[in-house]
Amino acid sequence: SSAQQADAETTPLENPERYRYELRLAEIAELWRRGTVIGSWLLDLTAEELLQDDELKSYAGRVSDSGEGRWTLQAAIDEGVPATQLAAALFARFSSRGNASYANQVMSAMRHAFGGHAEKTAGGT
Numbered sequence: 860s861s862a863q864q865a866d867a868e869t870t871p872l873e874n875p876e877r878y879r880y881e882l883r884l885a886e887i888a889e890l891w892r893r894g895t896v897i898g899s900w901l902l903d904l905t906a907e908e909l910l911q912d913d914e915l916k917s918y919a920g921r922v923s924d925s926g927e928g929r930w931t932l933q934a935a936i937d938e939g940v941p942a943t944q945l946a947a948a949l950f951a952r953f954s955s956r957g958n959a960s961y962a963n964q965v966m967s968a969m970r971h972a973f974g975g976h977a978e979k980t981a982g983g984t
Contacts, residue, residue, distance in 0.1 A: 885909040904972035905965060920963030922955040922970060923977065 888906035928949040935942035955963040
């Protein structure tokens with residue numbers, strides 16, 4: 860969803876090696892989730908994943924989709940209902956399959972944490 864994508868994009872940093880400061884992302888995520896009035900279950904799950912491994916080495920960043928977004932978007936098209944954010948989130952998942960960025964690793968870790976969505980190999984969807 861667009862909320863997932865927004866959380867993934869705003870969780871620092873897409874290319875952490877480009878920054879000269881060594882950021883402790885797990886600690887930053889903890890401060891972010893507890894230091895604001897805005898609560899997010901997805902942020903909680905992402906913070907927990909970062910606490911386990913702040914480099915997210917177990918995730919390649921190939922964000923899978925379960926098909927729900929596809930059929931929901933198709934239904935929106937069939938009904939002539941705008942679904943801009945849903946389309947953007949679905950296409951972001953598609954583009955992740957050729958781009959192993961840290962932001963995509965965060966997205967994949969978050970999807971795994973909330974729904975058990977496993978990354979699939981290049982031959983999968």
